[in-house]
Ligand SMILES: [Fe+2]
């Protein structure tokens with residue numbers, strides 16, 4: 001079971017980004033709750049579709065922000081996003097064969113937490129330092 005606790009550490013104080021991260025976690029929780037029951041296959045499908053759509057939107061927002069702010073590690077960050085989207089596409093195909101397990105939601109949860117905590121945190125700190133430099 002994917003844990004819902006300790007999400008506070010993934011909040012950067014950039015409201016729109018924080019709200020989008022929360023929404024992505026909600027899809028993962030929904031998926032986690034739906035996977036164990038065979039009659040929830042439609043919910044699994046729907047949730048993977050939602051996650052696919054909103055992850056794409058979120059990544060586009062982040063990539064635009066990084067480009068606008070001249071974040072020097074944007075290329076590696078964007079590559080991590082592209083990798084995740086490939087994983088989602090693969091999971092969507094697997095789920096069509098109902099070949100999807102609890103490990104899936106755990107993997108997505110772990111990936112998202114790690115990505116926010118390590119990669120997203122880097123641009124958030126870079127943005128903050130750029131903003132501070134402008135105001136001082
Ligand atoms: Fe993010």
Ligand SMILES: [Fe+2]
Pocket residue numbers: 062077081115119120
């Ligand atoms: Fe990101």
